Amino acid sequence: xxxxxxxxxxxxxxxxxxxxxxxGLAAAKPAESVTIQGTTNTLSGDQYYDTFTVMAGATLHxxxxxxxxxxxxxxxxxxxxxxxxxxxxxxDGAGSQGTNDSDGASxxxxxxxxxxxxxxxxGGGGAYSAAGGQGYxxxxxxxxxxxxxxxxxxxxxxxxxxxxxxxxAGGAANGSPPNAGGAxxxxxxxxxxxxxxxxxxxxxxxxRDAFGGVAPGGGxxxxxxxATAALDGAGVISVAGGDGKHAPGFGLMKCTSTADCGxxxxxxGGMCIMANDGGGGxxxVVLFxxxxxxxxxxxxxxxxxxxxxxxxxxxTDCMGMAATNGQYxxxxxxxxxxxADGDGVLSxxxxxxxxxxxxxxxGGDCDDADKDTHPGAKEVCDGRDNDCNDAKDxxxxxxxxxETCSKGACVEEVSDAGSHGASDAGSPPDYVxxxxxxxxxxGLPAEGSAGALVxxxxxxxxxxxxxxx
Ligand SMILES: [Ca+2]
Ligand SMILES: [Ca+2]
Ligand SMILES: [Ca+2]
Numbered sequence: 130x131x132x133x134x135x136x137x138x139x140x141x142x143x144x145x146x147x148x149x150x151x152x153g154l155a156a157a158k159p160a161e162s163v164t165i166q167g168t169t170n171t172l173s174g175d176q177y178y179d180t181f182t183v184m185a186g187a188t189l190h191x192x193x194x195x196x197x198x199x200x201x202x203x204x205x206x207x208x209x210x211x212x213x214x215x216x217x218x219x220x221d222g223a224g225s226q227g228t229n230d231s232d233g234a235s236x237x238x239x240x241x242x243x244x245x246x247x248x249x250x251x252g253g254g255g256a257y258s259a260a261g262g263q264g265y266x267x268x269x270x271x272x273x274x275x276x277x278x279x280x281x282x283x284x285x286x287x288x289x290x291x292x293x294x295x296x297x298a299g300g301a302a303n304g305s306p307p308n309a310g311g312a313x314x315x316x317x318x319x320x321x322x323x324x325x326x327x328x329x330x331x332x333x334x335x336x337r338d339a340f341g342g343v344a345p346g347g348g349x350x351x352x353x354x355x356a357t358a359a360l361d362g363a364g365v366i367s368v369a370g371g372d373g374k375h376a377p378g379f380g381l382m383k384c385t386s387t388a389d390c391g392x393x394x395x396x397x398g399g400m401c402i403m404a405n406d407g408g409g410g411x412x413x414v415v416l417f418x419x420x421x422x423x424x425x426x427x428x429x430x431x432x433x434x435x436x437x438x439x440x441x442x443x444x445t446d447c448m449g450m451a452a453t454n455g456q457y458x459x460x461x462x463x464x465x466x467x468x469a470d471g472d473g474v475l476s477x478x479x480x481x482x483x484x485x486x487x488x489x490x491x492g493g494d495c496d497d498a499d500k501d502t503h504p505g506a507k508e509v510c511d512g513r514d515n516d517c518n519d520a521k522d523x524x525x526x527x528x529x530x531x532e533t534c535s536k537g538a539c540v541e542e543v544s545d546a547g548s549h550g551a552s553d554a555g556s557p558p559d560y561v562x563x564x565x566x567x568x569x570x571x572g573l574p575a576e577g578s579a580g581a582l583v584x585x586x587x588x589x590x591x592x593x594x595x596x597x598x
Pocket of ligand 1: 467468469470471472473474475476494496497498503
């Protein structure tokens with residue numbers, strides 16, 4: 130589940146966050162650029178990058194929701210996000226997971242597809258923005274009928290508060306050996322001033338193959354949230370529900386004619402056989418947060434179809450029956466711009482610096498992926514411009530006393546920076562003592578006193594010159 134509060138930091142309540150290092154990539158510091166290559170990358174939780182790029186042919190998998198609440202969601206906060214053609218970020222089946230012999234798990238009660246009630250009943254589909262699809266069975270006349278014992282989950286999306294969730298799982302089929310429904314889709318959130326999607330971003334519900342002649346339900350699609358001031362690309366965004374598959378049935382009971390089967394299937398080879406189709410998962414939710422003047426690029430393809438019932442079954446299935454489609458919504462970005470790092474200051478990519486406005490936001494965040502960098506932030510010695518005044522490591526008090534900022538790091542001030550090659554002059558004397566010498570006539574100032582003063586001034590001057598060197 131993801132509780133949204135745009136304009137300030139986005140906060141989530143989907144259990145513990147998990148950070149998994151991308152194979153082959155160094156752990157990224159805040160606001161460093163990352164490029165995804167290859168197909169075995171996994172990640173979840175909140176991640177912050179300067180430019181985040183998914184290369185052509187590369188895939189980033191969102192870790193599946195685990196029993197401890199980790200996984201299931203990936204939020205990329207960046208200054209720019211680029212998903213190249215044939216590159217993808219996928220959270221397919223990363224939401225609520227199916228459980229053997231059980232109703233589908235769900236982030237909200239009753240959202241999961243129900244397990245088939247009686248022996249031989251298929252599972253229902255998972256719900257999200259709409260109800261999950263009901264399972265179907267083939268009756269004594271060979272007709273496909275919705276099956277009361279194979280109910281889909283109940284819708285739990287609220288389009289008013291727009292809280293985003295992972296998708297719910299489909300229900301298990303009632304059969305043997307144990308089986309589970311398809312998992313719901315996860316959550317993918319992309320927040321950046323500029324986003325280009327030429328590849329695929331998906332949070333589809335998963336489908337499980339029929340097992341032992343009976344079919345489980347599909348999982349519902351999950352959530353995709355795109356918050357940006359500049360969106361383009363010709364890619365695909367999908368929160369499609371998972372299909373319920375077709376199953377041929379198994380021998381429910383002995384029979385001599387179909388009349389013996391009580392409407393549950395046909396008598397075939399001395400056994401009542403009931404072909405059945407798992408319910409499809411509903412479509413998920415795609416939410417766009419865009420400037421008030423923006424429109425969705427028509428080149429982007431948005432898929433939120435509900436999963437089919439009886440997919441792959443050929444002539445005897447219930448093809449054409451499908452769970453309800455999901456939906457996509459748009460909302461206006463506060464200030465018509467993003468605050469990807471949640472520091473309260475809008476990105477400089479789409480808003481100029483200005484006074485704090487009525488919304489408490491001001492523009493000019495020169496690194497909107499680092500909450501410690503924005504106008505008014507404290508400049509620190511790190512080689513970056515922290516206060517967005519176009520100057521790196523400028524100003525005083527960047528380092529502790531006795532240290533100076535050099536190349537992004539505080540270094541000790543050196544007391545002898547000379548390059549004479551000789552040994553140090555050593556510490557100044559604690560005192561200078563004059564012994565012997567001439568007598569001073571009574572009544573005159575002692576020459577020794579004046580001489581000592583002059584000598585000390587020379588020594589101090591020499592020390593001072595060395596310090597400045
Ligand atoms: Ca910001
Ligand atoms: Ca600065
Ligand atoms: Ca700095």
